[in-house]
Amino acid sequence: MLFTIHCLDGDDGAERRTEQMAAHSARLRTASPKPLVYGPLLSDDGERGIGSLFIVDVPDRAAALEWIDADPFRTGGVWQEVRVHRFRQSANAPVQLPVETD
Structure with a gap:
């Protein structure tokens, strides 16, 4: 199942x-499972990270x-708020994430 974090x-x-x-970067290289997509959230001017x-x-x-x-970043207190939601990609999306099917 896909989840957004x-x-x-x-x-x-x-x-x-x-x-x-x-x-954090080392963990992302070795984490299991590997995230399908990840990256920083940026301020509107693109100058600073405000989340992930x-x-x-x-x-x-x-x-x-x-x-x-x-x-x-979680154990080190970087993130103040973490939200986890189940996600279903649209069959019409121009890019399809590689996911295992049941």
Whole structure:
């Protein structure tokens, strides 16, 4: 099942983000399962990170929460708010994510 994980930084997120970046990046290279899509959320001017967005293919919501809770940005206090939602890609989307079917 696909889940989106939408994370917003806290007030001191920029400082904490800098401190945790190497560990966060290393985890994304080795995480299991690997996220299908991920990247930073940016301020309107594109100058600073304000959060992160992931799409992961995991068995259930509990697995999505377990996956994100292990991230150094989560354990290091970068993200103030984390929202997890089940997601179904449209068959009409111009790009299709590679997901396992039941």
